[in-house]
Amino acid sequence: xxxxxxxxxxxxxxxxxxxxxxxxxxxxxxxxxxxxxxxxxxxxxxxxxxxxxxxxxxxxxxxxxxxxxxxxxxxxxxxxxxxxxxxxxxxxxxxxxxxxxxxxxxxxxxxxxxxxxxxxxxxxxxxxxxxxxxxxxxxxxxxxxxxxxxxxxxxxxxxxxxxxxxxxxxxxxxxxxxxxxxxxxxxxxxxxxxxxxxxxxxxxxxxxxxxxxxxxxxxxxxxxxxxxxxxxxxxxxxxxxxxxxxxxxxxxxxxxxxxxxxxxxxxxxxxxxxxxxxxxxxxxxxxxxxxxxxxxxxxxxxx
Amino acid sequence: xxxxxxxxxxxxxxxxxxxxxxxxxxxxxxxxxxxxxxxxxxxxxxxxxxxxxxxxxxxxxxxxxxxxxxxxxxxxxxxxxxxxxxxxxxxxxxxxxxxxxxxxxxxxxxxxxxxxxxxxxxxxxxxxxxxxxxxxxxxxxxxxxxxxxxxxxxxxxxxxxxxxxxxxxxxxxxxxxxxxxxxxxxxxxxxxxxxxxxxxxxxxxxxxxxxxxxxxxxxxxxxxxxxxxxxxxxxxxxxxxxxxxxxxxxxxxxxxxxxxxxxxxxxxxxxxxxxxxxxxxxxxxxxxxxxxxxxxxxxxxxx
Numbered sequence: 001x002x003x004x005x006x007x008x009x010x011x012x013x014x015x016x017x018x019x020x021x022x023x024x025x026x027x028x029x030x031x032x033x034x035x036x037x038x039x040x041x042x043x044x045x046x047x048x049x050x051x052x053x054x055x056x057x058x059x060x061x062x063x064x065x066x067x068x069x070x071x072x073x074x075x076x077x078x079x080x081x082x083x084x085x086x087x088x089x090x091x092x093x094x095x096x097x098x099x100x101x102x103x104x105x106x107x108x109x110x111x112x113x114x115x116x117x118x119x120x121x122x123x124x125x126x127x128x129x130x131x132x133x134x135x136x137x138x139x140x141x142x143x144x145x146x147x148x149x150x151x152x153x154x155x156x157x158x159x160x161x162x163x164x165x166x167x168x169x170x171x172x173x174x175x176x177x178x179x180x181x182x183x184x185x186x187x188x189x190x191x192x193x194x195x196x197x198x199x200x201x202x203x204x205x206x207x208x209x210x211x212x213x214x215x216x217x218x219x220x221x222x223x224x225x226x227x228x229x230x231x232x233x234x235x236x237x238x239x240x241x242x243x244x245x246x247x248x249x250x251x252x253x254x255x256x257x258x259x260x261x262x263x264x265x266x267x268x269x270x271x272x273x274x275x276x277x278x279x280x281x282x283x284x285x286x287x288x289x290x291x292x293x294x295x296x297x298x299x300x301x302x303x
Numbered sequence: 304x305x306x307x308x309x310x311x312x313x314x315x316x317x318x319x320x321x322x323x324x325x326x327x328x329x330x331x332x333x334x335x336x337x338x339x340x341x342x343x344x345x346x347x348x349x350x351x352x353x354x355x356x357x358x359x360x361x362x363x364x365x366x367x368x369x370x371x372x373x374x375x376x377x378x379x380x381x382x383x384x385x386x387x388x389x390x391x392x393x394x395x396x397x398x399x400x401x402x403x404x405x406x407x408x409x410x411x412x413x414x415x416x417x418x419x420x421x422x423x424x425x426x427x428x429x430x431x432x433x434x435x436x437x438x439x440x441x442x443x444x445x446x447x448x449x450x451x452x453x454x455x456x457x458x459x460x461x462x463x464x465x466x467x468x469x470x471x472x473x474x475x476x477x478x479x480x481x482x483x484x485x486x487x488x489x490x491x492x493x494x495x496x497x498x499x500x501x502x503x504x505x506x507x508x509x510x511x512x513x514x515x516x517x518x519x520x521x522x523x524x525x526x527x528x529x530x531x532x533x534x535x536x537x538x539x540x541x542x543x544x545x546x547x548x549x550x551x552x553x554x555x556x557x558x559x560x561x562x563x564x565x566x567x568x569x570x571x572x573x574x575x576x577x578x579x580x581x582x583x584x585x586x587x588x589x590x591x592x593x594x595x596x597x598x599x600x601x602x603x604x605x606x
Binding site: 013014015016017020039040042043046047063064065066069070072073076077080081092094095097098101102105106107108143144 | 316317318319320323342343345346349350366367368372373375376379380383384395397398400401404405408409410411446447
């Protein structure tokens with residue numbers, strides 16, 4: 001099952017030329033999901049060939065502008081493009097007030113259902129649970145209420161060994177049962193075990209998104225053993241005092257957290273505009289956790 | 304006196320790759336003015352080297368998103384960049400509600416004075432009158448209240464002929480008086496007329512900004528004889544019915560209006576996303592008015 005993340009923006013709040021504010025696209029088995037939507041996300045989607053109307057769900061972590069100022073424009077464009085398919089929006093409740101006011105004054109009426117699911121920042125909620133994946137919130141610690149998101153794919157059915165099934169001429173009506181673990185009895189009464197006719201299903205995979213937050217172990221439980229952790233790394237560690245004051249994390253801390261949480265891979269982003277060369281942040285994070293990568297514009301990672 | 308307009312965006316509401324929504328920078332004698340502020344205006348300013356904090360005043364024509372969705376982000380960035388200098392914002396009153404709500408929920412407090420001047424869309428107002436220029440609104444006809452803006456520079460003092468002044472060794476304390484039209488009497492009692500010592504001051508120059516509007520002659524009086532008219536040209540004339548329905552203008556109509564209004568130059572923009580090649584719009588406008596130019600991203604025109 002496909003599980004990829006494409007980065008549309010790597011900057012923190014202060015803009016910098018050719019670095020965009022936070023937005024990421026998840027592709028989970030061709031379900032397209034947008035996480036955060038800083039200003040200019042529409043243009044980034046056009047740049048990387050991501051069709052607006054393929055998006056099923058949008059998750060907004062918090063109401064600092066670099067994480068949502070692009071949303072009203074994206075929704076307006078979906079509307080202008082004739083979208084009729086419902087869209088799910090997981091966000092703090094106040095975002096509805098902000099969007100409603102702008103639609104009111106611009107005389108805009110959305111022609112597609114916008115289904116709001118309000119997050120709350122004090123306890124973990126399971127906010128999505130469908131056939132392909134589930135989503136739980138991650139309780140972060142920022143200047144204003146802020147939640148991360150943990151995406152976990154579902155364990156799917158076992159995989160048929162086509163050669164064996166073909167050799168036994170098993171009717172296709174039985175295939176789903178075998179995938180589900182039912183043995184097959186042929187016309188001679190021989191039993192062929194489901195185990196022998198299939199291989200294991202893909203293991204569930206998980207992506208944890210943590211931006212923005214003060215470094216802490218409070219949310220360790222939410223990110224433990226995930227395959228890929230995205231964590232903000234706004235500053236180098238020589239600015240750890242500034243990171244604390246602004247409720248952000250340093251690259252070193254992000255690396256340490258990935259190490260303690262025993263993740264497979266760490267992606268870092270949300271870089272302060274002061275860093276023209278973000279490789280400094282990469283090297284610092286890698287000093288604590290080797291499998292660290294820069295979550296920069298246009299990069300796609302398999303989770 | 305410098306009077307230039309730089310185009311930051313040429314698209315209409317539906318976004319298109321590498322075409323940005325409306326925003327223009329005026330430079331009037333080094334006073335920097337922003338007209339409209341679509342999403343991504345910040346990035347366009349970074350691209351073309353326009354410093355956020357040099358902006359003195361912002362004019363917003365109306366509350367369709369492609370004309371103001373970039374404003375809250377720009378104001379936030381000015382704040383993050385430490386701006387303390389006051390900023391004048393000329394806009395429909397409802398914009399204050401929209402901005403206030405977003406600042407409230409993001410916990411942002413502007414550290415610079417934001418002085419609002421509310422436009423009203425029913426009658427021409429003089430909204431600026433300073434030593435360098437004045438601004439009057441232009442009453443446009445769009446789906447929601449919408450005003451254009453007419454910028455007119457002031458007639459300045461006459462210009463000294465340096466050679467003559469030097470030859471007469473006129474003390475520098477007299478220079479301003481001579482510029483103002485006072486004659487100079489030398490130590491022998493000879494009178495040198497101000498007229499003889501100076502040349503005419505630059506004539507006032509004018510820039511009319513008209514976006515978005517249904518084509519009509521109702522605002523002809525406001526744009527008559529201006530040096531440069533910017534006028535929206537959303538569609539080609541074969542879509543004049545669609546233009547009417549959406550309260551927009553065709554390229555041909557913009558050219559005809561420029562001709563009737565007897566302007567020196569016409570800039571056209573706000574192009575529908577359907578036109579990959581905007582030269583078609585240029586040719587159509589030029590068929591009615593020869594001195595027409597495309598107001599596209601990065602172009603600077605002397606008014």
